[in-house]
Amino acid sequence: MILDSETKAVELPEHHGDELRLWLRLLTCTTLIEGEVRSRLRERFDVTLPRFDLMAQLDKVPEGMTLSDVSKRMMVSNGNVTGLVERLVESGHLDRRTSDADRRVQVIRLTKAGRAEFRKMATEHELWIADIFGDLTPKDVRELMRLLAKTKASAQKSAKARTT
Amino acid sequence: MILDSETKAVELPEHHGDELRLWLRLLTCTTLIEGEVRSRLRERFDVTLPRFDLMAQLDKVPEGMTLSDVSKRMMVSNGNVTGLVERLVESGHLDRRTSDADRRVQVIRLTKAGRAEFRKMATEHELWIADIFGDLTPKDVRELMRLLAKTKASAQKSAKARTT
DNA sequence: GCCAATTACTTGAAACCTAAAGAAATCTGG
DNA sequence: CCAGATTTCTTTAGGTTTCAAGTAATTGGC
Numbered sequence: 001m002i003l004d005s006e007t008k009a010v011e012l013p014e015h016h017g018d019e020l021r022l023w024l025r026l027l028t029c030t031t032l033i034e035g036e037v038r039s040r041l042r043e044r045f046d047v048t049l050p051r052f053d054l055m056a057q058l059d060k061v062p063e064g065m066t067l068s069d070v071s072k073r074m075m076v077s078n079g080n081v082t083g084l085v086e087r088l089v090e091s092g093h094l095d096r097r098t099s100d101a102d103r104r105v106q107v108i109r110l111t112k113a114g115r116a117e118f119r120k121m122a123t124e125h126e127l128w129i130a131d132i133f134g135d136l137t138p139k140d141v142r143e144l145m146r147l148l149a150k151t152k153a154s155a156q157k158s159a160k161a162r163t164t
Numbered sequence: 165m166i167l168d169s170e171t172k173a174v175e176l177p178e179h180h181g182d183e184l185r186l187w188l189r190l191l192t193c194t195t196l197i198e199g200e201v202r203s204r205l206r207e208r209f210d211v212t213l214p215r216f217d218l219m220a221q222l223d224k225v226p227e228g229m230t231l232s233d234v235s236k237r238m239m240v241s242n243g244n245v246t247g248l249v250e251r252l253v254e255s256g257h258l259d260r261r262t263s264d265a266d267r268r269v270q271v272i273r274l275t276k277a278g279r280a281e282f283r284k285m286a287t288e289h290e291l292w293i294a295d296i297f298g299d300l301t302p303k304d305v306r307e308l309m310r311l312l313a314k315t316k317a318s319a320q321k322s323a324k325a326r327t328t
Numbered sequence: 329g330c331c332a333a334t335t336a337c338t339t340g341a342a343a344c345c346t347a348a349a350g351a352a353a354t355c356t357g358g
Numbered sequence: 359c360c361a362g363a364t365t366t367c368t369t370t371a372g373g374t375t376t377c378a379a380g381t382a383a384t385t386g387g388c
Contacts, residue, residue, distance in 0.1 A: 016291065016294035019294045019300075019305065020293050020294075022297060023197065026308075029315050040326070042347085048346095050374065050375090067337065075192075078337065079375080079378095080375055083373085083374075105335095105383090106336080132183075132319045133318060135321065136314060141182050143307065144190075144315070145185070147304055147311070148186075150300060158295045158298060212343075212344085214343085214345090231367065232366060243345080243367085244345050246367065246368060247344075248345095266353075266354070267354090268352065269353095330387100332385100333386080333387100337380105338381075338382100339378100341376105343374105344374080344376095349368105350367105351369095352366085352367085353364100355362105355363080357361100
């Protein structure tokens with residue numbers, strides 16, 4: 001118990017160390033796994049993680065997406081996407097065309113070659129992830145999913161409150 | 165049930181989608197929170213997250229650390245630390261000196277001004293984190309800590325197995 | 329129709345980051 | 359002692375990333 005100079009009980013300062021430790025642990029886990037995936041992608045396919053991530057987004061939507069869509073989904077800036085797409089178009093993985101309906105909009109899709117290469121990578125990638133999380137039981141996985149969903153909601157709420 | 169061409173029961177292919185979804189959710193959570201912290205640091209103190217992280221490491225060890233120590237703790241490359249430190253020395257936050265015992269080694273410490281500025285930032289930062297995780301109960305926090313510890317161990321095991 | 333606001337994307341500057349190669353100092357087994 | 363291996367840090371090249379400012383196209387109110 002903390003006592004002030006007059007020896008009266010005072011309010012304990014709010015103790016937030018637990019949340020901070022949780023955040024650091026969350027960050028450590030993610031950094032660790034991300035680094036591992038990055039290494040394997042480079043080693044096995046000579047591809048960078050951002051490129052893989054972008055292709056993964058596009059693989060889910062065969063009809064293509066706009067740059068803004070990609071930017072929101074990947075949670076990175078617009079300018080970043082522009083450069084990333086530029087290099088993937090250059091290397092033949094992506095097809096980019098201006099929308100007929102709105103000439104500001106660029107629609108990008110995987111090319112046939114890009115899709116084939118991505119699928120090859122994705123198959124192995126999924127095995128890596130399974131191996132990396134291999135010591136978790138199905139129950140652990142479910143419980144983590146639940147708690148992370150709650151965390152995400154809490155963080156979104158906090159972020160929204162700040163910008164309002 | 166999947167049946168092969170001769171209508172015999174065959175082994176179901178291993179199903180790893182759950183782990184992949186877990187990984188994506190983990191990544192989303194971290195990216196979301198990291199972005200939020202980054203925004204607040206910039207907005208409130210005009211400082212970048214990597215700089216804050218480096219100062220946080222140094223604050224824990226008043227006698228200073230070597231660049232390799234920092235590199236390991238932050239899980240970033242050596243070359244990255246060199247540049248980061250360079251800029252923080254330049255701005256007067258860090259003190260850098262060559263070790264007497266081993267002239268390859270650079271020991272860096274927070275300057276008095278650097279420490280004062282960091283402490284100011286750290287106080288607010290802790291409140292932000294508490295707010296971001298605000299909807300989690302103490303039990304949620306404990307449970308997440310436990311599961312993430314398990315995840316970290318699993319990932320480290322997997323990473324070690326790969327490089328062996 | 330017209331103009332202001334908005335939206336979609338690009339550009340530019342600075343910082344961050346990795347991987348790989350290199351330089352300097354130290355360590356180690358003859 | 360000393361040559362080779364190792365460790366610590368820097369450098370270089372190529373990407374990635376953010377933020378802010380800018381351009382072009384569309385939308386909406388009047």
